Amino acid sequence: MLRWIARQPHWAFACLSILAMSFYWLVWAEDRYVSEAVVVLESPQIAAPTFDFSSLLSGASVDSDMLLLREYLLSVDMLKKADERLDLRSHYSENGDFPARLWDAEAPIEDLHEYYLSRVEVTLDDYAGVLKLEVQGFSPEFAQQLTSLLLAEGEAHMNAMGQRLAQDQVRFLELQVERLSDRLDQTRTDLLDYQNEHGLVSPTSTVDSLNQVVASLEGELARLEARRSALASFSSQRSSDMVRVESEITALRRQIDQERERLAKATGDSLNRLSSEYQRLELRARFAQETYASALGALEGTRIEAARKLKQISILQSPLLPEYATRPERLYNLTIFVIVTLFLAFIASMLWLIVQDHRD
Template identity: 25%
Template structure:
């Protein structure tokens, strides 16, 4: 009896549940049954689209619209474009192949772009307080004013803040540097563009002056080196003449050669006369005289030959040493002449303007503010806030479903 009652109670505690995947009914014990939340509780735990959309999307867009269209100070733009040109002389091979003349300088253009994007350009803009006065005006809104509690007060913060108010681009195809500046009045935008252009011109002039100064300095150094080398060689020649006791070894060599030639001619004549006497009248008293003369000529000839090339101290050895020194002297003289010519050309080129800026578009004055920038700011705010809203909403729903 007790057993039947226990079995009946156990059957009453079982519930049926349909498994959607198999369509079968299974029994679940009462103590394993999990109560699901009611529909009201389920709705309370879900994301509320209307409120969240208003808070995370519509409110930021509204604030951005009020700031950009009501509070923000209008901005005006000024544009300037220029080419950095280089005046090259047509000389040497360049003249033969038609190169040189007026060309653009890519190296100087890159240097100008780097300068315009640097802190030095901002320092030059504010050298007389012009840039600070533009950004610190009472009519400037709190988001654009500097210094302010939003943008800071240091120079580095000012430099970073000013990066949003101008843009520099360089076209490697055309060689044109384009500069666009922004100001809170048309005149301010033009002032900033004109001042940056002035800074670029000063940089280009400095680069040109540095290049010309380096060329002249190098040419003068080459002249000085050539003069020093020639002076050393000249001193070496003087020492050689003092040691060898020869004023001009080449002249001495020529004189000795002429003497040897004359002695050989006289010796040949004496031999011929002596041979005739010996054949015709061997006992002639002149035979002895001619023999003595012939022997004397031979001795003189041997002496001059020995002086010319018979020992280490001969004229030939001295002439060889002198020729080597004299050749170096001739080379040094030519080097000195070329150095003076290079110096003259460098000084002549220095009188010309090698690098300069050729303006394509002069800084202008815009009478219309940038209407598209506020619209773009509001649109970007809408995109960013809606993306963030959708990401958070999706993550929240996934977390709630798993919970």
């Protein structure tokens, strides 16, 4: 036996390794229970408003939300919450065989996180759009409790993350709406004060009316001037008809000059100046009203979008309370180890024979 070991040390080492790992996988390794859950992340189906406020908000796709949820479930923050609620350090350090347990209950967070990743697996099925959780524990109850905690905390975190931006936008728009409301009230007050001060509801309408009057008077003046030309061809300048027409023409010209003076005179509150100032105030009031209406629409849309950002984890398979241990996979692990060990031993044996042939 000793001679065979001396001649074939690699095969002896392979046999000893297989015996040792057989003892570990079949006798020493402690059972680990796996709790599974399958979930999908959904949002409330709320009808979008008719106006467009997409420039204010940008939403993530479902796949990206699922990836964000997966990363959070595997994060150090999630580990800290789970350790605080379920005392992961005690469970993983006081249970299990020596190679599989957490060696140090006071291990730094980096080592604990590395161990946590070996016991919690979160996979995303891109085709089905679902998230699958597999949590290993040394007792069925602990595995189920940790799985349930991960789902609850993950849903709360996604809601908090999605709502934070929306709430900030809502508060910003509320301040803008309040400011624009005060601005609208001020512009309306300025417009009313201007109307009351000058006793005109709409100087612009008054100017339009005067322009129509002037145009009508000028038309009448043109008709009378044509009549005067016709009378001059067969009547004297002192005839009664000619004198009457001349009088009417003079009166019309005087009236036209008065109306034009009302529209535009060098100094004082002429209607054209009143109209120009009124148009300016009216434009400011209209702009303030349109801006206020747009802000109200954006605010309402943002509130709806905030509700749409709520995330709900819909459970397709609730956290399982395992009835038997599925980890470690004893026969599978032992088989793989035996195959690899025998292959390496065979390679070593071939190399050993080659070396012996060269020596001979």
